Amino acid sequence: MKIIGLTGGIASGKSTVSNYLKELGAFIVDVDNIAREIVEPGKPAWLEIKNEFGQDFIRNDQNIDRKKLGKLIFSSNLAREKLNNITHPEIILKTQELIEELKHQKLYPLIVIDAPLLIEVGMTELVEEVWLVVVEYQEQIKRLMIRDNISLEEAIKKVHTQMKTKEKMKYASLIINNNNCIQNTLNQVKEIWDKIV
Ligand SMILES: CC(C)(COP(=O)(O)OP(=O)(O)OC[C@H]1O[C@@H](n2cnc3c(N)ncnc32)[C@H](O)[C@@H]1O)[C@@H](O)C(=O)NCCC(=O)NCCS
Numbered sequence: 001m002k003i004i005g006l007t008g009g010i011a012s013g014k015s016t017v018s019n020y021l022k023e024l025g026a027f028i029v030d031v032d033n034i035a036r037e038i039v040e041p042g043k044p045a046w047l048e049i050k051n052e053f054g055q056d057f058i059r060n061d062q063n064i065d066r067k068k069l070g071k072l073i074f075s076s077n078l079a080r081e082k083l084n085n086i087t088h089p090e091i092i093l094k095t096q097e098l099i100e101e102l103k104h105q106k107l108y109p110l111i112v113i114d115a116p117l118l119i120e121v122g123m124t125e126l127v128e129e130v131w132l133v134v135v136e137y138q139e140q141i142k143r144l145m146i147r148d149n150i151s152l153e154e155a156i157k158k159v160h161t162q163m164k165t166k167e168k169m170k171y172a173s174l175i176i177n178n179n180n181c182i183q184n185t186l187n188q189v190k191e192i193w194d195k196i197v
């Protein structure tokens with residue numbers, strides 16, 4: 001059984017790759033999902049966010065106003081740092097616990113930790129290898145604008161809060177090129193899968 005970290009910038013194609021790996025038989029740990037779970041109403045991180053950012057960021061149904069908080073943290077380094085300090089330690093801990101559990105179960109040939117900030121938060125320590133999904137900057141911006149229905153300015157802001165692809169490459173033992181059509185990317189993934197199982 002192998003435990004790998006799958007990372008890449010926002011809208012680089014991680015979900016496209018991990019969905020296919022799941023189809024092939026891998027177990028996927030979606031770290032964005034873990035990040036959503038830990039801020040559910042009433043949980044400690046939710047309370048910290050409410051105290052730090054104020055009631056304005058809590059919707060009537062008590063959920064965090066993710067759109068509003070996203071707008072703030074993608075335009076303010078200080079706010080982003082504050083949110084990261086609240087959420088990242090718990091995200092790392094929860095991911096670590098899940099990995100330990102899966103290691104004992106030994107049910108899957110491949111465990112994939114799908115995490116956009118895998119390298120930034122030091123989660124590389126938890127995995128045996130880092131796989132990086134790459135896409136050209138212009139294409140990334142274009143896909144992000146379409147997927148999230150946001151402006152060019154907003155897309156640029158989001159991309160620029162994350163580590164540059166060139167820097168991420170230093171940590172990667174495998175690079176998946178997602179510049180071409182989806183089928184081309186899936187073919188690369190299948191080739192990798194066939195080598196490890
Ligand atoms: C800012 C929040 C509320 C925006 O929520 P929203 O539902 O709009 O986006 P979602 O959570 O689906 O994230 C979308 C993408 O944004 C990027 N992103 C999210 N948080 C961050 C961050 N702190 N720094 C840089 N990029 C980030 C990632 O590429 C992620 O895939 C939310 O992303 C959040 O709580 N972020 C802090 C937790 C975190 O760092 N998550 C990433 C897991 S490693």
Ligand SMILES: Nc1ncnc2c1ncn2[C@@H]1O[C@H](COP(=O)(O)OP(=O)(O)OP(=O)(O)O)[C@@H](O)[C@H]1O
Nearest residue numbers: 010011012013014015016116143147178180181182
């Ligand atoms: N090769 C491709 N050609 C065209 N569109 C693509 C390709 N790969 C992915 N996309 C599209 O680009 C968008 C981003 O892909 P995906 O959601 O897989 O990225 P991600 O890295 O998981 O994003 P995030 O971390 O921001 O959630 C999606 O709308 C997806 O359908």
